[in-house]
Amino acid sequence: MSFKLTILGCSSAIPKIDRNPTAQLLNVNERFFLIDCGEGTQIQLRRYELNFQRINHIFISHLHGDHYFGVIGLITTMHLLGRNKDLHIYAHKELKDIIDLQLSASNTELNYPLFFHPLAEDEGSIIFEDDDIKVSNLILNHSIKCSGFLFEEKRSKRKIINLEVEKYNVPYDKMNSLKDGADWINSKGEIISNEILTTQNTSPNRYAFCTDTKYDESLVEKVKGVDLLYHEATFTSDLELRAIETGHSTTLQAASIARKAKVKTLAIGHYSQRYRDLDKLLTQTQKGFKNTILSYPGLLIDFKHL
Amino acid sequence: MSFKLTILGCSSAIPKIDRNPTAQLLNVNERFFLIDCGEGTQIQLRRYELNFQRINHIFISHLHGDHYFGVIGLITTMHLLGRNKDLHIYAHKELKDIIDLQLSASNTELNYPLFFHPLAEDEGSIIFEDDDIKVSNLILNHSIKCSGFLFEEKRSKRKIINLEVEKYNVPYDKMNSLKDGADWINSKGEIISNEILTTQNTSPNRYAFCTDTKYDESLVEKVKGVDLLYHEATFTSDLELRAIETGHSTTLQAASIARKAKVKTLAIGHYSQRYRDLDKLLTQTQKGFKNTILSYPGLLIDFKHL
Numbered sequence: 161m162s163f164k165l166t167i168l169g170c171s172s173a174i175p176k177i178d179r180n181p182t183a184q185l186l187n188v189n190e191r192f193f194l195i196d197c198g199e200g201t202q203i204q205l206r207r208y209e210l211n212f213q214r215i216n217h218i219f220i221s222h223l224h225g226d227h228y229f230g231v232i233g234l235i236t237t238m239h240l241l242g243r244n245k246d247l248h249i250y251a252h253k254e255l256k257d258i259i260d261l262q263l264s265a266s267n268t269e270l271n272y273p274l275f276f277h278p279l280a281e282d283e284g285s286i287i288f289e290d291d292d293i294k295v296s297n298l299i300l301n302h303s304i305k306c307s308g309f310l311f312e313e314k315r316s317k318r319k320i321i322n323l324e325v326e327k328y329n330v331p332y333d334k335m336n337s338l339k340d341g342a343d344w345i346n347s348k349g350e351i352i353s354n355e356i357l358t359t360q361n362t363s364p365n366r367y368a369f370c371t372d373t374k375y376d377e378s379l380v381e382k383v384k385g386v387d388l389l390y391h392e393a394t395f396t397s398d399l400e401l402r403a404i405e406t407g408h409s410t411t412l413q414a415a416s417i418a419r420k421a422k423v424k425t426l427a428i429g430h431y432s433q434r435y436r437d438l439d440k441l442l443t444q445t446q447k448g449f450k451n452t453i454l455s456y457p458g459l460l461i462d463f464k465h466l
Numbered sequence: 467m468s469f470k471l472t473i474l475g476c477s478s479a480i481p482k483i484d485r486n487p488t489a490q491l492l493n494v495n496e497r498f499f500l501i502d503c504g505e506g507t508q509i510q511l512r513r514y515e516l517n518f519q520r521i522n523h524i525f526i527s528h529l530h531g532d533h534y535f536g537v538i539g540l541i542t543t544m545h546l547l548g549r550n551k552d553l554h555i556y557a558h559k560e561l562k563d564i565i566d567l568q569l570s571a572s573n574t575e576l577n578y579p580l581f582f583h584p585l586a587e588d589e590g591s592i593i594f595e596d597d598d599i600k601v602s603n604l605i606l607n608h609s610i611k612c613s614g615f616l617f618e619e620k621r622s623k624r625k626i627i628n629l630e631v632e633k634y635n636v637p638y639d640k641m642n643s644l645k646d647g648a649d650w651i652n653s654k655g656e657i658i659s660n661e662i663l664t665t666q667n668t669s670p671n672r673y674a675f676c677t678d679t680k681y682d683e684s685l686v687e688k689v690k691g692v693d694l695l696y697h698e699a700t701f702t703s704d705l706e707l708r709a710i711e712t713g714h715s716t717t718l719q720a721a722s723i724a725r726k727a728k729v730k731t732l733a734i735g736h737y738s739q740r741y742r743d744l745d746k747l748l749t750q751t752q753k754g755f756k757n758t759i760l761s762y763p764g765l766l767i768d769f770k771h772l
Binding site: 174175176200202207241254267 | 479480481482483486505506508509512513529530531535536538539542543546547558560561563564567568570571572573609610
């Protein structure tokens with residue numbers, strides 16, 4: 161199953177020409193989840209030739225503008241381009257009024273169904289779930305209510321061993337039950353154990369998106385062992401006081417969460433506009449957690465390479 | 467007096483990577499007026515190195531998103547960058563609620579005074595006026611209520627002839643009254659006519675911004691003889707029916723208004739995203755009005771060269 165993340169923006173509140181505000185696109189087996197949607201996200205999607213009509217679910221972490229000012233433009237363009245399939249938005253409840261007011265001001269009635277799912281304020285609740293993936297709400301510690309999102313593939317089904325199913329003449333319509341772990345009973349009543357016919361699949365991918373947040377050790381348990389942790393690193397470590405005042409984290413704090421949670425890879429982002437060159441942020445974070453990467457617009461992270 | 471217009475965006479509702487939605491910056495003697503503010507305008511201002519803290523007045527034609535979705539981002543960034551001087555927004559009244567709701571959702575109290583001036587729905591009312599310029603409201607004919615804006619320098623003051631004022635020993639503190647047309651009476655009671663001491667200045671600049679609008683001949687009188695008419699030309703002339711349906715104009719219709727109003731120069735814009743190459747739009751418009759230019763992001767129009 162493919163599991164790929166494209167970074168569309170990685171700036172903090174004040175955008176720079178070459179760093180759009182926060183937005184990411186997660187592709188889980190050709191289903192597309194948009195995570196945050198700062199101003200200009202629709203243009204970023206076009207720039208990287210990502211067809212935004214394939215997005216059916218939009219997750220918004222919180223209602224600071226650099227995380228959602230692009231939503232209204234995106235959903236309006238989807239409408240103008242003739243979308244008719246459902247769109248789901250998961251965000252704090254005030255966003256619904258903001259969207260409704262703007263649609264009303266332009267006399268727009270969307271020609272597709274828009275479902276709004278207010279984010280609960282309790283920890284760990286599941287926001288979205290289907291056969292392949294579930295998305296949980298992580299309550300972050302910011303200056304206004306703010307959610308992180310944990311995307312987890314469900315336990316991968318078992319993998320058929322073609323040679324064995326041919327040898328035992330298992331009919332094709334039994335493949336799904338084999339993948340679910342069932343044994344096979346042939347016409348003579350003999351039981352062929354599932355372990356002979358299948359093998360364990362790769363472990364499910366897990367991605368935790370955590371911005372904006374103060375350094376908060378309670379996050380460690382929630383993101384334990386994920387393949388990729390995106391954690392904000394708005395400031396270098398000398399500005400720790402400024403980070404505390406503004407509800408943000410430093411490079412070393414992001415590294416500390418990654419190290420304690422034993423994640424596979426850390427991606428930092430949400431850089432303050434004061435940093436023109438990001439090398440210092442990367443080097444500093446790597447001192448605390450070696451396997452760190454910088455996010456930047458256009459970066460594609462394929463989880464199979466993590 | 468300098469009078470210069472920078473085009474920041476010229477796309478219609480669906481933005482393209484290389485054509486932001488509508489926004490323009492008018493510089494009248496180093497005072498800056500922003501006209502419309504589509505999504506991404508703050509980035510366009512940065513791209514062209516225009517200091518947006520110098521903007522004190524924002525005019526919004528109507529509440530279709532491609533003309534205002536960038537306002538909230540811009541005023542938020544002004545706040546984050548420490549602005550403390552007044553900002554004035556002139557727009558239809560619903561925009562105030564939209565802005566207030568978004569500021570409230572992020573617990574933001576702007577650290578500068580924001581004055582909202584609802585646009586009247588009657589023709590020709592003066593929206594803004596100071597010693598040098600006045601801005602009038604032009605009611606356009608679109609699918610929702612929509613205003614054009616006419617920027618007019620006031621009659622330029624007369625120009626001092628340095629050699630003559632020296633010859634007649636006119637004191638320095640009389641210069642302003644000479645510029646206003648007064649004669650000079652010297653200590654002997656002799657009257658020196660203003661026409662000896664000053665000369666007529668260049669004629670005042672006039673700029674009419676007209677988007678979005680159907681073809682409407684009532685516009686002709688309102689924009690008569692302006693130096694520059696910006697008139698939308700969303701469609702080529704073969705799509706006249708589509709233009710009528712959507713409340714827009716074609717190339718030849720824009721040309722017709724310019725010709726009938728005897729304007730000096732016509733700039734077209736608000737191009738439909740279906741046109742990749744804009745040459746056809748230009749050539750077609752020029753058939754109806756020769757002195758036509760294409761607007762495009764980054765174009766600087768200096769009125770002294772029109």
